[in-house]
Amino acid sequence: MTKPTCEDTFLKKRRSLGNDYYSLTFSPYSQAERCRPGHFVHLKLPGNDVFFRRAFSIAAVSPSAGEMEIIFKIVGRGTRAMAHLRPGDPINLLGPLGTPFKRPRKREHTLMVAGGIGFPPLLFLARDMISRGHDPKRIEFFYGGRTAGDVIERSRIKKLGVTFRPVTEDGSLGSKGLVTVPVEEFIENHDNGNCRIYGCGPEGMLKSTNELALRLGVPGQISLEAPMPCGIGVCLGCVVPLTDGGHARVCCDGPVFSIGEVAL
Ligand SMILES: Cc1cc2nc3c(=O)[nH]c(=O)nc-3n(C[C@H](O)[C@H](O)[C@H](O)COP(=O)(O)OP(=O)(O)OC[C@H]3O[C@@H](n4cnc5c(N)ncnc54)[C@H](O)[C@@H]3O)c2cc1C
Numbered sequence: 366m367t368k369p370t371c372e373d374t375f376l377k378k379r380r381s382l383g384n385d386y387y388s389l390t391f392s393p394y395s396q397a398e399r400c401r402p403g404h405f406v407h408l409k410l411p412g413n414d415v416f417f418r419r420a421f422s423i424a425a426v427s428p429s430a431g432e433m434e435i436i437f438k439i440v441g442r443g444t445r446a447m448a449h450l451r452p453g454d455p456i457n458l459l460g461p462l463g464t465p466f467k468r469p470r471k472r473e474h475t476l477m478v479a480g481g482i483g484f485p486p487l488l489f490l491a492r493d494m495i496s497r498g499h500d501p502k503r504i505e506f507f508y509g510g511r512t513a514g515d516v517i518e519r520s521r522i523k524k525l526g527v528t529f530r531p532v533t534e535d536g537s538l539g540s541k542g543l544v545t546v547p548v549e550e551f552i553e554n555h556d557n558g559n560c561r562i563y564g565c566g567p568e569g570m571l572k573s574t575n576e577l578a579l580r581l582g583v584p585g586q587i588s589l590e591a592p593m594p595c596g597i598g599v600c601l602g603c604v605v606p607l608t609d610g611g612h613a614r615v616c617c618d619g620p621v622f623s624i625g626e627v628a629l
């Protein structure tokens with residue numbers, strides 16, 4: 366785990382992405398250069414209404430501008446307060462936290478498997494790979510949601526030049542059904558030894574992604590979410606069981622784990 370810092374920064378930009386999704390960009394952020402795809406920040410809102418910090422994956426960074434972006438959906442008190450922040454409001458950030466994704470080999474087909482609000486770290490990973498010379502045509506960006514409004518930032522993903530494959534449960538965008546179905550079809554039509562999966566999303570989706578990767582012999586990693594009171598490995602509030610009988614803290618041993626590592 367990278368050594369985190371705790372620092373005060375400010376909201377620079379807030380964008381509403383529709384359907385209760387928001388993007389927040391913070392600046393100046395001295396750690397932007399150290400942030401890697403899979404890292405997250407623990408964010409403390411101003412005032413005392415929301416006491417505990419909230420965890421958010423890093424969606425993008427601009428080290429030259431000292432900026433860092435997160436993307437979130439309103440699900441409760443903390444995220445509702447975040448949606449009302451205004452440019453110039455102060456925020457305290459602890460981060461970057463957690464272990465980042467390991468990049469695939471350049472010749473491999475990279476299968477991003479995003480579900481709902483699980484897409485931000487995969488957006489960061491795809492951008493980072495492309496900036497390091499990976500061919501965007503070898504990145505398949507599967508993105509599942511309940512309905513079209515849950516598949517956000519589509520033009521931003523498409524602009525990367527990746528193969529964008531939206532999937533919705535109601536069929537309002539892309540193919541109809543669960544995101545893991547076209548992922549499985551893709552692997553069956555390609556050399557599984559040349560594919561690598563990266564998953565982030567709701568627990569059920571991650572469980573299915575993990576199972577199909579194990580069954581089809583595809584390596585990769587998934588990023589987990591868990592209740593995260595401290596974020597730095599102290600409180601044991603985020604412990605998950607491992608398949609080898611041990612346990613791991615999602616905040617510092619993860620949130621990124623190898624396929625087959627966690628007993629989901
Ligand atoms: C490592 C990590 C990375 C994360 N990255 C992101 C991200 O990039 N974008 C993002 O939107 N969220 C992300 N989350 C989830 C985010 O931390 C929670 O959505 C947030 O803490 C909820 O705070 P709240 O005060 O609004 O909700 P709370 O008041 O704490 O909870 C309100 C209700 O929402 C439910 N809830 C809590 N978390 C979630 C969740 N993740 N999904 C669905 N329901 C939930 C609770 O069970 C409760 O019923 C991440 C979590 C972790 C651990």
Ligand code: FES
Binds near residue numbers: 596597600601603615
């Ligand atoms: S959140 Fe406290 S140990 Fe992980």
